[in-house]
Amino acid sequence: MAISNEHKTSSRGSKFVKDIGIYAIGNIGSKLITILMLTLYTYFVKKSDFGYFDLCMTVCMLMIPFATLQLRDGAFRFLLDCDNDTQRQRIVTFVSRTLLISISLSIIIGVLLWAFTDIQYMGYIVGLLIALSLQEVLAQVFRGLGNNRAFVTVGILSALGIGILSIIFVAILGWGIKGIFLANILARVLALVLVEMKVRLITRYTRWSINSREVGRDIVRYTLPLLPGSLCWWLTGSSDRLFITRFLGLDVNGIYAVAIRFTGIIYTLAIIFYQAWQETAILQYHSPDRNRFFSKMFNSYIFLLAIILIGYTFLLKVNYNWLVAEEYQESLKYIYPLGLSAIIFALAAFFDMGYQCAKDTPRTLPAIVLSAIVNVVLNFLLIKPLGVYGVMLTQLVTYLVLFIYRWHDMKRYFVLTIDKSSAIPVLIMLVCAIPFYLSSNLWLDIAVMFVALAVMAWPIRHVLLELGRTKINKTKTTT
Numbered sequence: 001m002a003i004s005n006e007h008k009t010s011s012r013g014s015k016f017v018k019d020i021g022i023y024a025i026g027n028i029g030s031k032l033i034t035i036l037m038l039t040l041y042t043y044f045v046k047k048s049d050f051g052y053f054d055l056c057m058t059v060c061m062l063m064i065p066f067a068t069l070q071l072r073d074g075a076f077r078f079l080l081d082c083d084n085d086t087q088r089q090r091i092v093t094f095v096s097r098t099l100l101i102s103i104s105l106s107i108i109i110g111v112l113l114w115a116f117t118d119i120q121y122m123g124y125i126v127g128l129l130i131a132l133s134l135q136e137v138l139a140q141v142f143r144g145l146g147n148n149r150a151f152v153t154v155g156i157l158s159a160l161g162i163g164i165l166s167i168i169f170v171a172i173l174g175w176g177i178k179g180i181f182l183a184n185i186l187a188r189v190l191a192l193v194l195v196e197m198k199v200r201l202i203t204r205y206t207r208w209s210i211n212s213r214e215v216g217r218d219i220v221r222y223t224l225p226l227l228p229g230s231l232c233w234w235l236t237g238s239s240d241r242l243f244i245t246r247f248l249g250l251d252v253n254g255i256y257a258v259a260i261r262f263t264g265i266i267y268t269l270a271i272i273f274y275q276a277w278q279e280t281a282i283l284q285y286h287s288p289d290r291n292r293f294f295s296k297m298f299n300s301y302i303f304l305l306a307i308i309l310i311g312y313t314f315l316l317k318v319n320y321n322w323l324v325a326e327e328y329q330e331s332l333k334y335i336y337p338l339g340l341s342a343i344i345f346a347l348a349a350f351f352d353m354g355y356q357c358a359k360d361t362p363r364t365l366p367a368i369v370l371s372a373i374v375n376v377v378l379n380f381l382l383i384k385p386l387g388v389y390g391v392m393l394t395q396l397v398t399y400l401v402l403f404i405y406r407w408h409d410m411k412r413y414f415v416l417t418i419d420k421s422s423a424i425p426v427l428i429m430l431v432c433a434i435p436f437y438l439s440s441n442l443w444l445d446i447a448v449m450f451v452a453l454a455v456m457a458w459p460i461r462h463v464l465l466e467l468g469r470t471k472i473n474k475t476k477t478t479t
Helices: 005-044 047-068 071-080 085-116 122-144 148-172 177-199 201-205 213-223 226-237 240-247 250-284 290-323 326-350 352-357 361-386 388-412 420-431 433-438 442-467
Strands: none
Touching (some): 005 148, 005 250, 047 071, 047 085, 047 122, 047 177, 047 226, 047 240, 047 250, 071 122, 071 250, 085 122, 085 201, 085 213, 122 148, 122 177, 122 201, 148 177, 177 201, 213 226, 226 361, 226 388, 240 250, 240 361, 240 388, 250 290, 250 326, 250 352, 250 388, 290 326, 290 420, 290 433, 326 352, 326 388, 352 361, 352 388, 361 388, 420 442, 433 442
């Protein structure tokens, strides 16, 4: 007897919705705390100092994949395929050894740079790199070992810790940028320590005497092609801060950094979907109705992203006066185009699952390299005549290029069918840019938001209901 496709789709939809709930608790909670801290920073930290911290964070995010050999992706992907504890021990041991070497090298390089250069806050930068690397990799190990709650808890505790320590260091003690660095470093390390003390996953699966060379080679073979891609990702998504700092100054970068941080909630909500979708897609990649299931997810995703963009940006607009200090207020005008870029990026990231499901990571490179080239060239051409708007236009075009390339390339892994109704959210997102910029009336903004959300919520309701069905539906079988 075989289970019908209807029941399989229902089960997958149920798991997907459950995963979204778990990831939402951690990501949204931590992001809300981060936004509250952003408000704090705008009142207690100078624009140039916040711009410099943002620049340091950007550089650290560039270095993480190289410092960790992109283990955040490799560890999760290989642990997900494990069916016995011995193999898990080999993977976690390899990860632990690699991180230990990485931390040692980071400290040595940091000491050399401190001795021979005049980079400000060098010790803090190295500490931030180590803390970020540990959190990025070990949180994914928790997730790969099946403990999503530990993964989520690390995010919540680190954000809560950053919030509490920022209040102490920045608002009360007045340590400024040093306080931001310390809060980010200590909170992330303490969160990992507390979670590990509770679940003991890393200590349970780390066996220093075990031979992990073979699995290590397999993981590195999987992750090495991701390293050039991570550099290109950085050029595509983060190098804008370097261009702004170089051509427009740290003050402007501080204002832009505030807009980026607020736009980050859109990326966070997209990441919630991505994390839940990642596990579901990998586990269900070989199902016979894969194309139908993936198509339904993608069409729903377009609606959901549009609802997020309209709802979030307009709510942010009507509350911006009290959320941000006066000297940072002009960052509001950057929110909507940055939000549109986040939506296009999220749609392009949906196609990344094809490469991960097939473990065909080398094929990720051409699209990312092309996007990085487009990004760098357009930034050079547009930043002088258009300023920050040139950077944002560059980001939009870059992600469109990535989306179009991957749309065609994904046909080797799965074929999507796009519903005609998916044009509705696209048009609404474009049209809503007009009142966002031209309207100064609070009630008009609220009315536009509710009308737009109502128009999009109606056609998507039946899809969400179907995805939310659980296994209580009767199983239909065929003989």
